[in-house]
Amino acid sequence: MYVIKYRKFWFVLSGLLMALSAFGIFKYGFNLSIDFKGGTITEVRYEGDLSAQAGRMDKAVVEENIEKLSASWRIGGFSVRPSESDRYIIRTKELSIEESAKLIEAIGNPGVERSNTIGPIAGGELQSKAVKAILVVVIMIVLFVTFAFRKVSLPVSSWKYGFATIIALVHDVVIPTGIFVFLGHISGLEIDLLFVTGLLAILGYSVHDTIVVFDRVRENLRINSDRNQNEEFDITVGKSVQQTFGRSINTSLTIFITLFALYLFGSSATHDFALLLMIGVIVGTYSSIFVASPLLVTFQKLQKK
Amino acid sequence: MRKYVIWSVVLIVAFGLIAFFFLKPGSKPFKFGLDLVGGTELIYKADTENVSNIGDAMQSLKGVIERRVNVFGVSEPLVQTESAGIISGNKDERLIVELPGVTDIEEAIRLIGLTPVLEFRLAKKNTAEILKTNPDATPQELFDSTGLTGRFLSKARVNFEQSTGAALVGLDFNTEGAELFAKVTREHKGEVLGIFLDGQVLSAPVIQDEIANGQAQITGSFTPEEAKSLVRDLNYGALPVPISFLASKTIGATLGEEALNSGLRAGVIGFIALALFLIFWYRLPGLVATIALISYIILSLSIFKLIPVTLTAAGLAGFILSIGMAVDANVLIFERTKEELKKGKSIHESLHEGFHRAWFSIRDSNIASIITAVILFWLGTSAVKGFALTLGLGVLISMFTAISVSRTFLFSIARESKGEVAESKFKRFLFSNGFHVRN
Numbered sequence: 114m115y116v117i118k119y120r121k122f123w124f125v126l127s128g129l130l131m132a133l134s135a136f137g138i139f140k141y142g143f144n145l146s147i148d149f150k151g152g153t154i155t156e157v158r159y160e161g162d163l164s165a166q167a168g169r170m171d172k173a174v175v176e177e178n179i180e181k182l183s184a185s186w187r188i189g190g191f192s193v194r195p196s197e198s199d200r201y202i203i204r205t206k207e208l209s210i211e212e213s214a215k216l217i218e219a220i221g222n223p224g225v226e227r228s229n230t231i232g233p234i235a236g237g238e239l240q241s242k243a244v245k246a247i248l249v250v251v252i253m254i255v256l257f258v259t260f261a262f263r264k265v266s267l268p269v270s271s272w273k274y275g276f277a278t279i280i281a282l283v284h285d286v287v288i289p290t291g292i293f294v295f296l297g298h299i300s301g302l303e304i305d306l307l308f309v310t311g312l313l314a315i316l317g318y319s320v321h322d323t324i325v326v327f328d329r330v331r332e333n334l335r336i337n338s339d340r341n342q343n344e345e346f347d348i349t350v351g352k353s354v355q356q357t358f359g360r361s362i363n364t365s366l367t368i369f370i371t372l373f374a375l376y377l378f379g380s381s382a383t384h385d386f387a388l389l390l391m392i393g394v395i396v397g398t399y400s401s402i403f404v405a406s407p408l409l410v411t412f413q414k415l416q417k418k
Numbered sequence: 419m420r421k422y423v424i425w426s427v428v429l430i431v432a433f434g435l436i437a438f439f440f441l442k443p444g445s446k447p448f449k450f451g452l453d454l455v456g457g458t459e460l461i462y463k464a465d466t467e468n469v470s471n472i473g474d475a476m477q478s479l480k481g482v483i484e485r486r487v488n489v490f491g492v493s494e495p496l497v498q499t500e501s502a503g504i505i506s507g508n509k510d511e512r513l514i515v516e517l518p519g520v521t522d523i524e525e526a527i528r529l530i531g532l533t534p535v536l537e538f539r540l541a542k543k544n545t546a547e548i549l550k551t552n553p554d555a556t557p558q559e560l561f562d563s564t565g566l567t568g569r570f571l572s573k574a575r576v577n578f579e580q581s582t583g584a585a586l587v588g589l590d591f592n593t594e595g596a597e598l599f600a601k602v603t604r605e606h607k608g609e610v611l612g613i614f615l616d617g618q619v620l621s622a623p624v625i626q627d628e629i630a631n632g633q634a635q636i637t638g639s640f641t642p643e644e645a646k647s648l649v650r651d652l653n654y655g656a657l658p659v660p661i662s663f664l665a666s667k668t669i670g671a672t673l674g675e676e677a678l679n680s681g682l683r684a685g686v687i688g689f690i691a692l693a694l695f696l697i698f699w700y701r702l703p704g705l706v707a708t709i710a711l712i713s714y715i716i717l718s719l720s721i722f723k724l725i726p727v728t729l730t731a732a733g734l735a736g737f738i739l740s741i742g743m744a745v746d747a748n749v750l751i752f753e754r755t756k757e758e759l760k761k762g763k764s765i766h767e768s769l770h771e772g773f774h775r776a777w778f779s780i781r782d783s784n785i786a787s788i789i790t791a792v793i794l795f796w797l798g799t800s801a802v803k804g805f806a807l808t809l810g811l812g813v814l815i816s817m818f819t820a821i822s823v824s825r826t827f828l829f830s831i832a833r834e835s836k837g838e839v840a841e842s843k844f845k846r847f848l849f850s851n852g853f854h855v856r857n
Contacts, residue, residue, distance in 0.1 A: 210527050213523075225521070225668065225670065226672070227669045228666070230666045231664075231665040234664070235461070242797055243797065249793055250793050254786055254790075257789060261782045261785075310794060310805055313790055313794050313797070314739070314794070317787045318787070321787055324786060329779070356757070360754075363699070363749045367692055368739065368742035370695060370742060371691075371738050372688075372742065373691075374685075374687040375684045375685075378680060378684040379734075380677035380678075380680040380731050381676075381680075382732075383732060383734070386732070
């Protein structure tokens, strides 16, 4: 099976992607949303099209007007981003209700479609909670995989199935994060609470796929021992990957179909979320076939030495 | 195999009835989150540092805020407390107020920040005339302020009327308050004195005589519990615990509606695309999987209504995702069945093996998804909780529909072949899948 035979190639490929992602994360940093750092986000809608001449307010004018406010209070850094054809999304530091009202007045009293204020303390707290949640999910899943495969001990002990799963999971967190950091750098995509939610969903999904392959390895090992067959471990794993290849692809495809519908037709609130999940499903499926399973073989070879 | 046919009929009827009772127009509506209907969410931190009984104080805080929100006339407001600790993951006690349909956040915050006011107001002389011209006149328009408020209270307590045993609220004014109260009762004998809490009339007794001892009683029709909670609120002063603003969120009604409509559209399109894929790829079993998927959707939506699950934009996304995941078990089973068919087994036997062998990987992989959903629920702000709940429930429900429902249908179609009757190529084709048509 080529997946096992050329495993070094897949390892290098995954390693490169992960290194690139890590590099991107260090270089650009996270473009955190107000969920995690606090602040106010206001989406305003002007009557009529922004590109039309009448009734519109130019982005530059909006920015200028907000700038003028700094005379009366320290508004700090802010950003104005057009959205749809008639809206702007304005990000500022955390605004009080009065400040928010002043801001709306300063830019010509457009309708407020959405406003969201999060205090810096709440944001910081959520940040640590998110990191904790990811760690807890990874640990729980690894413990579960180790438990589920506890009866399999030959030729690789069950915690090694768990360990291979961890590496696949880290892979599945790092690469989508790297892609999002990169997208954040070029198009202003933000890391928000839904992003973390998406990452966790990816973790749950990726392990789902990994278990399907491992379960087949487990079954094939049992069949071999029942028949007193002495098969090389890498052959068994390769056979298992091959046997489950179709279903791994198809289960991912069904999810991908619904996610793609969500991405194309769903609400703008879940647009980036759907994108993240689509990336996650691809990366997660790849990792369970091309990373987790070959790793089992590598562990077994290391053990033999 | 008649058993399976009967069960298939039972299932179809059961799901038809569920769909009829729970999903027909006019039945209990879905509960939508603020991001889909528009509204305001306010989150406060409660400062419980100097409070001995935190649970009690938070309960009282919730009661006070609920009363104020109700005065605001919001339909279905939701006031929740979230305690600190490992379970919630919060460092502090929180108060969450959801006001559907309210987009004037300034007004909402002002209202919640108000201290509850106990007021004594005198009825205007011309109440009858006012009511004639304006039947909707508010109590404020019918009563004049006396300047006597809860600020002048020294203590409130629960009393019981000796003859009837009814609960009363006894008030002790401080010196200044006692003087003011004496003056009001002396000068307005025979008039109606309204006792107001947060602008609502508690009781409106007629002043019989001057009260000089600085004591008063409110004889609303209280239950002992109500009297107790009012006394607690009055004694705690403004709010039982000070609160400070943590976060707010407002979503306009149109934006919410757009989010809801596009979420529904995505769900429908996703479902149709998925059904087409299943039927083209898995043929007859694919059709059965599609029916199982429909029963999954009926069952989930009914359960969402029953619990009820608050559907948010993220919750809808979770549900749409779960539609994709619900057929996972079917895919695993059918792929396994195909393998067995290829080995030359009969259709019935292959299906049997398919269900049996796929079960372990279905079970183990779904447990992993449930672990994730539980932790997501823990992480949750309301948006994430919605996602976690729909996803977690989805996994559980789909295990039932994808396995039991499709099993029943498939076995009622694929009878056990008696003897050596060869199955027609066509029938084997129907049960096979993918590109490997020839055996």
